[in-house]
Amino acid sequence: MLSRMCVARSAFNVGHTLKTPIPKNFVPKNYVIRNYAREPRSRVAAQQPTASLWARLMAPAGPNAFSLGKGALAGASAMSLAALCYYGSGVKPGVCTEAHLWPKYVKDRIKATYGYIAGSIALTAGSAYTVFRTPALLNLVARNGWMSIIVTLGLMIGSGMVVRGMDYTPGFGAKQLAWMVHTGIMGAVIAPMCFLGGAVLTRAAWYTAGVVGGLSTIAICAPSGEFLNMRAPLAMGLGAVFAASLASMFVPQTTALGAGLYSLSLYGGLIVFGGFLLYDTQAIVKRAELHPMYGLKPYDPINSAISVYLDIINIFMRIAIILSGGGGNKRK
Incomplete structure (x- = not known):
């Protein structure tokens, strides 16, 4: 008035x-x-009534649903480049500057560990290709449903626990056989990703090699133990990524909530496993240095290799999904 x-x-x-x-x-x-x-x-x-919080979360996802995840990944990439320049400049003495002081048995341990990492990747690729070319096996691993998911998780986790729990003996023994079975199961699980096409998988492999090489270089150039204090934050991040992955199975990805959970699982997982790669790389060096030469149990390169191997597999899977357009990169 x-x-x-x-x-x-x-x-x-x-x-x-x-x-x-x-x-x-x-x-x-x-x-x-x-x-x-x-x-x-x-x-x-x-x-116009005010929409409830649940209605907003279940509303259709907008065109910028993955912007937060992409921004976080871009920020992590920028930090990685800055760390590479910082540690690579030699401001602080890194692991690589101390390598000439290592005794021969430490070098042999690190060499054996990365040999098992390379063998794990080769066995996984061969298993994935074999399963993809075998319709009966592909039908088993590509099934949807809770029973298939439970069996798959049980096989992956169970075979990994068996491998880690066995004692290591040099040469070819029971632990080496269990390791081959575990990598074969991992290859069978990721075999359906071959539907993305050879071009996408090849690009993802090259990008993964670049990411792994860059992060490994950062870990080697950084001072010994620089990233070994990251275990607790990385474990918390892994828990969040795992929870988001499970929750995204119940919420459609076309909604705002589902797209946010999927973005956290995809881009957040890529950041978390990149951090784990830094941690596990320096952990390999630390174990090789500190494990006694004449201890009750010999140094176990397989257990050290499995951690880095799983980091590489998770990074590769997420990069392949992003390149295929599953991370909001579909060209219009």
Whole structure:
């Protein structure tokens, strides 16, 4: 009411307005203009109810649903480049500067560990290709449903626990056989990714090699133990990524909540496993240095290799999904 009175102030004063009745057919021009500009806006706002939080979360995902994940990944990439330049410049003495002081058995341990890492990747690739070319096996691993998911998780986790729990003996023995079975199961699990096409998988392999090489270089150039304090934050991040992966199975990815969970699982997982690669690389060096040469149990390169191997597999899978357009990169 006060705003309407102020709008008509140029036509007559306040006292005249309150005492004199306004003719029915008299409407000032400026009153009509201001009322036309303001009144419909207030009425439309009043007619639209405020959407609940659940309705907003279940609303269709917008075009910028993956922007937060992409921004976090870009920030992590920038930090990695800065760390590579910082540690590579030699400001602090890194692991590589101490390598010439290692005794021969430490070098042999690190060499054996990375030999098992390379063998794990080769066995996984061969297993994935074999399963993809065998329709009966591919039908088993590509099935949907809770039973298939439970069996797959059980085989992966169970075979990994068996390998880690066995004692290592040099040469070819039971632990080496269990390691081959475990890598074969991992290859069978990721075999359906071959449907993405050879071009996408080849690019993903090259990108993974670049990421792994760059992060490994950072870990080697950094001081010994620089990233070994990251275990607790990385474990928390892994828990969040795992929870998001499970929750995204129940929420459609076309909704805002589902797209956010999927973005956390995809881009957040890529960042977390990149951090684990830094940690596990320096952990390999630390174990090779500290494990006694004549201890009760020999140094176990297989257990040290499995951690880095799983980091590489997770990084490769996420890069392949992003390149295929599953991370909001579909070209229009």
